[in-house]
Amino acid sequence: MALTVAGCSPNDTEPQGGGPVTLETWISQDMETLFPGDAGSYDNISILDVVYDGLVRYDPETTEPYNYVAESIEAGDDNTVWTIKIKPDLTFQNGEPVDAEAFARSWNYTADGDNALYSNYFFGIVEGYDEMQPETDDEGNITTPGAVDELSGLRVIDDLTLEVTLSSPFAGFATMLGYTGFFPIAQECLDDVEACAKQPIGNGPFQVTDWQQSQELTAEKWADYPLDETPDYDAIHWTEYAAGETAGWADFQTGDLDLSFPPTAEVEAAANDPELAERYVERPGSALTFIGFSGYTEGPWNDIEFRKAISMAIDREGIISSLGSGQATPADSWVVPGGVPGGEAGTCEWCTYDPEAAQAALEEAGGWPKGEKLQISLGDDEAEVEYFTAIGNSIEEVLGIPYELNVDPDYFASRSAQGYDGMFRNNWFPDYPLNENYLSFYASGEPGAGHWGWYSKEFEDKLDEAAGARTLDEAVVLYQEAEAILAEEFPTIPFRWSFSATYYSERLDNVTLNPFSGAPILREIEITE
Amino acid sequence: MGRYVLRRLLQALGTLLLVMFVLHLLTTVAIQLNGSPAQAFFGDRVASPAQIASVEQRFNLDDPCFDQPGNPCLGPFVERLGQYAQGDLGTNLRGREISGIVAAAAPNTMRLFSVVLVTWLALGMLLGSAAARWRGSFGDHGIRLSSVLIDAFPVFVLLVVYRYVVAVPLNRWSEQTFGENSWPPYWFKPSFDSSHPWATIIVPGILLGLAGSAAFIRLVRASQLESYQGDHVRTARSKGLAERRVVLHHVVRNSSVPVVTAVGLAFVEGLGGAVITEGIMNIYGIGGVLWQAVRDDDVGLVIAVVTLLAAVTVVVMIVVDIAYALLDPRIRYE
Numbered sequence: 001m002a003l004t005v006a007g008c009s010p011n012d013t014e015p016q017g018g019g020p021v022t023l024e025t026w027i028s029q030d031m032e033t034l035f036p037g038d039a040g041s042y043d044n045i046s047i048l049d050v051v052y053d054g055l056v057r058y059d060p061e062t063t064e065p066y067n068y069v070a071e072s073i074e075a076g077d078d079n080t081v082w083t084i085k086i087k088p089d090l091t092f093q094n095g096e097p098v099d100a101e102a103f104a105r106s107w108n109y110t111a112d113g114d115n116a117l118y119s120n121y122f123f124g125i126v127e128g129y130d131e132m133q134p135e136t137d138d139e140g141n142i143t144t145p146g147a148v149d150e151l152s153g154l155r156v157i158d159d160l161t162l163e164v165t166l167s168s169p170f171a172g173f174a175t176m177l178g179y180t181g182f183f184p185i186a187q188e189c190l191d192d193v194e195a196c197a198k199q200p201i202g203n204g205p206f207q208v209t210d211w212q213q214s215q216e217l218t219a220e221k222w223a224d225y226p227l228d229e230t231p232d233y234d235a236i237h238w239t240e241y242a243a244g245e246t247a248g249w250a251d252f253q254t255g256d257l258d259l260s261f262p263p264t265a266e267v268e269a270a271a272n273d274p275e276l277a278e279r280y281v282e283r284p285g286s287a288l289t290f291i292g293f294s295g296y297t298e299g300p301w302n303d304i305e306f307r308k309a310i311s312m313a314i315d316r317e318g319i320i321s322s323l324g325s326g327q328a329t330p331a332d333s334w335v336v337p338g339g340v341p342g343g344e345a346g347t348c349e350w351c352t353y354d355p356e357a358a359q360a361a362l363e364e365a366g367g368w369p370k371g372e373k374l375q376i377s378l379g380d381d382e383a384e385v386e387y388f389t390a391i392g393n394s395i396e397e398v399l400g401i402p403y404e405l406n407v408d409p410d411y412f413a414s415r416s417a418q419g420y421d422g423m424f425r426n427n428w429f430p431d432y433p434l435n436e437n438y439l440s441f442y443a444s445g446e447p448g449a450g451h452w453g454w455y456s457k458e459f460e461d462k463l464d465e466a467a468g469a470r471t472l473d474e475a476v477v478l479y480q481e482a483e484a485i486l487a488e489e490f491p492t493i494p495f496r497w498s499f500s501a502t503y504y505s506e507r508l509d510n511v512t513l514n515p516f517s518g519a520p521i522l523r524e525i526e527i528t529e
Numbered sequence: 530m531g532r533y534v535l536r537r538l539l540q541a542l543g544t545l546l547l548v549m550f551v552l553h554l555l556t557t558v559a560i561q562l563n564g565s566p567a568q569a570f571f572g573d574r575v576a577s578p579a580q581i582a583s584v585e586q587r588f589n590l591d592d593p594c595f596d597q598p599g600n601p602c603l604g605p606f607v608e609r610l611g612q613y614a615q616g617d618l619g620t621n622l623r624g625r626e627i628s629g630i631v632a633a634a635a636p637n638t639m640r641l642f643s644v645v646l647v648t649w650l651a652l653g654m655l656l657g658s659a660a661a662r663w664r665g666s667f668g669d670h671g672i673r674l675s676s677v678l679i680d681a682f683p684v685f686v687l688l689v690v691y692r693y694v695v696a697v698p699l700n701r702w703s704e705q706t707f708g709e710n711s712w713p714p715y716w717f718k719p720s721f722d723s724s725h726p727w728a729t730i731i732v733p734g735i736l737l738g739l740a741g742s743a744a745f746i747r748l749v750r751a752s753q754l755e756s757y758q759g760d761h762v763r764t765a766r767s768k769g770l771a772e773r774r775v776v777l778h779h780v781v782r783n784s785s786v787p788v789v790t791a792v793g794l795a796f797v798e799g800l801g802g803a804v805i806t807e808g809i810m811n812i813y814g815i816g817g818v819l820w821q822a823v824r825d826d827d828v829g830l831v832i833a834v835v836t837l838l839a840a841v842t843v844v845v846m847i848v849v850d851i852a853y854a855l856l857d858p859r860i861r862y863e
Contacts, residue, residue, distance in 0.1 A: 032623040116583035136582045215723040215813045250719030254700045413564035
């Protein structure tokens with residue numbers, strides 16, 4: 001400490017001026033891995049986006065996929081067999097080639113259920129997936145590990161050609177290929193997965209040089225990067241915050257962070273600061289918060305008129321503008337409008353606040369049982385509790401239905417176990433930009449199954465039809481028809497879309513947000529110093 | 530003295546085992562009642578039983594006893610004791626080495642505590658002694674009033690106000706005054722910076738120390754007042770000793786026993802303040818790690834960290850007891 005107080009200057013070891021130009025940004029402290037197949041959070045996905053390159057990348061405006069590491073991606077006649085050609089002469093940061101084998105080893109490892117990786121489920125559409133999953137007994141204990149270690153549907157034709165056979169047709173397969181879970185990995189990475197999860201060997205424009213887990217992470221530009229989507233600055237430094245995204249606001253104000261968003265109490269002040277207002281970008285996000293019902297228990301919610309009544313009794317605009325400083329958009333569709341191909345606003349007919357229509361619908365449904373309370377369940381999150389209190393109040397005010405909030409710290413487990421009785425919060429953050437991704441999780445396979453106990457044969461047939469469409473454009477239209485069936489049967493109620501916004505420092509330019517994840521697109525940012 | 534210390538160490542070992550076992554029971558019941566934390570891994574997705582099972586296996590939650598409420602899960606407990614005996618703290622729920630977590634977090638908490646301790650001692654001894662020395666004076670009243678004011682100001686308010694209202698302008702001002710490449714701007718960083726751990730922890734440490742110093746000031750004052758009225762002080766004065774020597778050797782030293790006890794206790798209670806300070810100032814420390822571990826039902830991590838803290842507590846208590854003997858010749862351990 002004496003050194004600190006009396007000693008030399010804090011930065012003598014770092015060169016002054018002319019040093020590396022570093023982008024200063026933040027992540028949350030709970031990031032645990034940087035292994036592509038295991039990354040599932042906003043943070044590791046946005047870091048891996050600059051450390052790895054996928055077969056496709058997504059247009060920042062339209063979110064349409066375009067080939068990047070892939071030279072071409074061709075579907076066979078019925079969208080079951082896909083041939084992927086990879087650009088020649090690409091390497092990993094350790095010099096290993098990025099070839100068909102690099103993708104095959106990554107996908108096989110992630111698809112192997114014995115490894116229990118986050119992105120495992122993405123490979124469920126590839127032939128041979130089931131044989132790779134462990135078997136469990138009735139109590140959910142593993143009895144035998146997965147029998148094989150390689151997907152039978154994956155074939156390396158030659159160095160640069162990979163053939164993928166799906167277990168059933170899927171027109172949107174190429175769209176999935178830009179997701180983190182489909183990135184290639186080097187053999188050196190597979191040899192020591194634990195080390196690679198801390199210090200990835202990527203094929204993208206930046207390489208991770210130092211990660212003091214839970215404190216900070218640094219990535220420096222890879223000098224030999226062969227492709228063209230790379231920014232001009234030299235390094236990115238992420239500070240990890242325990243208290244979430246607004247915790248760094250004070251550091252942003254002192255110039256220690258280049259990107260940040262203020263805590264709720266200071267949103268107003270920031271918006272009114274004319275100088276700050278010039279350094280601000282925002283756009284609607286693609287994560288949907290919606291309300292589901294326990295269709296697996298007896299209750300008025302099994303009547304569609306009741307669900308309509310609830311939906312029309314919720315004053316989405318009013319609640320959103322009074323809470324969270326308006327950092328959300330009222331939702332009236334199940335697929336994000338404009339954010340992904342096939343997403344349109346207004347597909348939900350009963351998502352507008354209409355107290356009279358709501359009361360009429362409740363009457364048609366036979367009213368609410370006297371003396372009972374409607375249970376509204378959700379996870380343990382302060383902001384969401386505020387939102388759902390407001391929703392409960394709105395319902396009580398319009399329909400006279402008393403409610404009680406059930407704040408459940410084990411929300412995910414309870415919901416999976418069909419453990420609720422009444423209505424509950426749901427949230428969907430899409431994995432890849434296609435309207436299908438907002439719909440396919442409703443396919444429960446049989447009546448009474450799934451999170452909501454909802455099943456529609458018509459809906460699932462439509463999904464199958466779309467998956468087999470000849471082109472992606474046709475598929476998108478068929479998926480829209482599936483959304484229309486959802487809108488007709490109304491098992492869930494859209495509530496709000498996420499909202500992404502950030503302020504940036506004076507030295508940044510060209511700050512844009514990913515329409516899909518809402519994260520600043522690091523590869524596009526320019527630093528003017 | 531040697532036998533006394535040995536006896537205390539053996540007692541400490543027993544205490545530690547008991548603490549570990551109680552914690553083990555509590556966290557096990559938490560998992561049994563709340564359901565396996567493995568489900569959280571899948572978030573909004575519907576996971577197949579096979580997927581859940583393999584995640585449970587990966588994170589060592591696959592012992593069937595975790596599914597049987599009321600089962601004390603002795604198997605995993607004994608296994609853990611065996612690991613600890615070999616110096617292996619195991620991994621947390623996400624497979625990260627606990628020894629690595631502690632190695633990263635503990636030094637920051639130690640830094641924080643040492644600044645806090647220095648602040649306590651400096652403020653408590655200086656202000657408390659002054660108030661006792663000039664009892665009833667204007668200064669005495671002033672010091673007592675400020676100690677009440679400090680008490681009335683909760684530590685998190687102090688920290689939040691500092692971070693969001695004071696730190697930013699102070700940091701800018703010092704940057705303009707002393708230059709970017711000087712220490713003062715680092716002292717007033719709103720967040721902890723792991724590349725400058727001491728410089729950025731001083732102010733949060735002082736604030737946390739300040740918040741805890743009020744009780745200290747009053748304690749020092751009270752115990753010195755008692756000493757001033759003691760027979761030995763009257764004797765010393767009547768012998769014609771210089772007032773300075775009377776104060777330092779007969780008053781301050783004799784009134785130190787309760788102060789040392791309080792330091793020991795406050796050190797243990799300081800963890801609560803550390804959780805708050807670490808959270809607000811973004812310091813990666815033991816308090817924050819433990820807080821998060823409890824929230825995540827992370828059995829292994831909770832037990833490892835609390836065991837370490839219990840060990841530290843026991844050692845601090847023994848040191849305090851030994852310090853008694855050094856300070857007060859009347860106390861002897863046989």
